[in-house]
Amino acid sequence: MNGPQILLDHEQHWVTDMGAWFPGERVVFRGKDLFHDLKDISWMALLLYGITGRMFDDRQLRLFEGMWTLCTSYPDPRLWNNRVAALAGTARSTAALAIGAANAMSEASVYGGRPLIRSIDFLLRTQEQLDKGARLEEVIKQELKTYKRILGFGRPLIRKDERIAPMMKLAEDLEFCDGTYIKLVFSVEKILVRHRSCLSMNIAALLAAMSADQGLSRYEYYHFMVLCFSAGMFPCYSDALNKPEGAFFPFRCERVDYQGKPRRKWISTSGINKVNGNESFQDG
Amino acid sequence: MTDSEDVIHSRIWEEVPETDNPFAASACFCSGFDVYGDLLGKASWVEYLYLLFKQEPPSAEQAVLLEGLAVALANPGPRDHSVRAAMNAGVGGSTHAACLTAALAVGAGQLGGAREVALAMENWRECGHDLDAWKHRLSHLPQEQRVDVWPDMEHPPGFDPHGASCARPIRQTLTYLARCSSGDALPWLQQHRCELESASDCPLAMTGVAAAALVDLEFNAGQGETLYLLLRLPGAAVHALEQQAYGYKHYPFFKDGLELTDDPGPAPQHDNHRERVG
Known part of the structure; x- marks a missing residue:
């Protein structure tokens, strides 16, 4: 048994290089003075610096911001996460609860969190194997054999992903469209579509490829995307809030x-009947 | 209603509308039982809870076991991570919903939280009552080959990585619940606790007891994970309310607790500016 040594070592003592607030004076953000070293950077740059500890140049930041702008913030309240924001609005809950819950649930299996992290994981693992001399067809075959599907390819509601073209246009404009992982993701799509036509690439795979080309790790990419749906949620919340409750x-x-059991009577075995008897309640 | 309209499918809930309003229920049936006309006043809260999850009423033994588990889990106490999360929200005057949301987010985790319970329940599914299988699994943690939103498990689920020995409330809970249970998991866990603790090199935790109880109640891992989240909320709620009343000045801030290893020190321009302003 380890016992509580780790807890004893950390009691009232947290060692960190992530940052601290010096009340009334200054803030250190991952080794830099927020009001001095970081005062001119964009929020996107600060977010990525907080996640990775690395600074990205303007072209990279435009790419990352473009991912959020073009691909992840549809203000359509029928989409599951946005619908939670709208429900919070119609039920007259608060904006923070609405957006917090909608973001939390975006860590889903059929969209959002899992496809995002597993897409980049697949691409990074695949490239590792290719670097060791494996053939792409074989890697894909093995992946399908092990996991049945490859996240980032195929889409729950529709085959075509309308975000691919505008995102690739932005990547072209920024001269980011021929990175290793972008080439890889299109090669994978070519093979998968030959296997099954419905397995064309969705945006999770493309964004994963673009992020991998910019050097993001699996968890860096996942963390970067946690808030990516937020911009579409606020309109859904406000719209519902501004309409009749x-x-x-x-x-x-x-x-x-209803598809369950037929109507039946409750036969109680609990002590509650000692107080209330076993009578049904009627109006009144 | 036309066929093209979207509907919610449910095996749990049926409603009959009032004659004057299709959006107001005149009667609600839970798995066939009239909730407000029959079940209310007859069923205890845990019986109704069991019915909601399983769509069948519990036996008397199952109701007693679930009731015991609910009492054991209701308040992990103010040092627990999830309760601390709720108190942090409470002390700053956050909404009560945010207090519970904070408790759920933290209490969902793999150390003492609901995800750990689900993984411990998986151990029961994999190992059953095979002591050798348990010993192997506890000393060789199964890891997902693919990355996931959940981090890798760092200790055997159901056991306390910071424990020195099995804490008394855990043993008391195990003893009571094993006595209540008509299932096999809790008695087997009580019988083999020391061997399992040896294999995992950690003492049994409340998550391990809860997992065995949930297995004996025949809940699946998803149901168990959800129930564990739900049943621990009362403690988070009341401690958040309590700290809100005490106020932030009476709540730990760790004023001298943070050690920053890469402090660049005050920026020169700030000092100059401050001097000018002052």
Whole structure:
């Protein structure tokens, strides 16, 4: 047994190189003075510096910002995460609760968090194997055999991903379209589409490739994308908040399609009946 | 209603509308039971909770076991990570929903949290009552080959990596719940606790007891993970309310607790500016 030594060592003592607030004086942000060294950088640059500890140049920042602007913030309240923001608005909850919950649930399996991190993981692992001399077809075959599918290819509701073209246009404009991982992701798509036509690339794979080309690790990319859906959530929240309360896609009772057990009577075995008897309650 | 309209499918809930309003329920049925006309006043809270999750009422033994588990989990105490999260929200005057959201986010984790319970339940599914299988699994943590949003597990799930021996409340809970259970997991865990602790090199934790209880109640890992989140919220709620009343001046800030290893020191321009302003 290790016992509590680690806890004893850390009691009232947290050693860090991430930063600190010196009240009334200054802030250190990953070794730099926020008000001096970082005062002129954009919020996107600060976010990425906080995540990676590295500074990115303007062209890279335009690419990263373009990912969020073009690909991840549709203000459509039917989308699952946005719908939570809209529900919070229609139920007259707060903006922070709305956006916090909508972002938390964006760490999903069929979209958002898992496809994002697993897309970059697949690309990084695949390139490692290619560097060791493996053939791409074989790597893909093995991946499909092990995991049944490759996240980042195929899409839940529709085959074509409309974000690919504008994002590639931006990458071309910024001269980022021929990196190792972008080439790889298109090669993978070519093979997968030959296998099954519905497996064309979705934006998770392309953004993963672009991020990998800029040197982001798996977790850096995942952390960078955690807030990426936020801009589309606020309009959904505000829209519902500004309309009559409760008006966002209401369900009438009959639109709950019950498929369970038939009607039956409760036979209680708990002590609650000693107080209330075993009578059913009627109106009144 | 037309066929083209979107509907919610449910095996749990059925509603009959009021005659004057299709959006107001006149009667609600949970798995066939009239909730407000029959179940209310007859079913205890844990019986109803079990019904909601399983769509069948619990046996008397199952209700007693779930009730015992609910009491054991209700308040992990103010030192627990999830409760601390709720108190941090409470002390700053955050919304009560944010207090509970904070508790859920932190209490979801793999150290003492709901994810650990789910992974411990997976151990039961994999190992059953095979002591050798348990010993192997506890000393060789299974790791996902692919990266996931969850970090890698750093200790055997259900056991305390910082423990010196099995804490008394854990043993008391195990003893009581094993006595209540009509299942096999809790009694088996009580019988083999010391061997499992040896294999994992850690003492049993409350997550391990909870996982065995949830297995005996025949919940799956997803249901167990969710119930564990739910059942620990009362403690988070009341400690957040309590710290809100005390106020932030009476709450730890660790004023001298942070050691910054890469402090660049005051920037010269700031000093100059401050001198000018002053």
